[in-house]
Amino acid sequence: MTIEKVNEYYETGVLTDLMNSGFLSPKILMYRQIYLWVDLQQKTRNINKTKAALEAEIQFKLSKYTIWLALRTFK
Numbered sequence: 116m117t118i119e120k121v122n123e124y125y126e127t128g129v130l131t132d133l134m135n136s137g138f139l140s141p142k143i144l145m146y147r148q149i150y151l152w153v154d155l156q157q158k159t160r161n162i163n164k165t166k167a168a169l170e171a172e173i174q175f176k177l178s179k180y181t182i183w184l185a186l187r188t189f190k
Contacts, residue, residue, distance in 0.1 A: 118154075118189040121147055146185035149175060153186060 121143065124130040133139040149171055156167040164186070171182045 116189065118147070118150055121189065146188050149182060149185040150189050
């Protein structure tokens with residue numbers, strides 16, 4: 116799934132409906148937040164994805180594996 120589709124579903128409320136009915140895991144919201152945060156850091160601070168991912172580990176208090184899983188989820 117692309118981040119554009121997830122954002123569209125989030126804005127229209129479809130994402131919430133899919134989660135409430137059990138079709139999607141609530142982790143999709145966490146992964147979306149991580150992806151958007153890393154993307155914002157890359158664009159605003161002009162840093163590479165690896166550096167932004169390392170900082171995301173600290174920001175979200177998650178393992179590097181979880182951060183990279185979130186980033187790979189949306190391509």
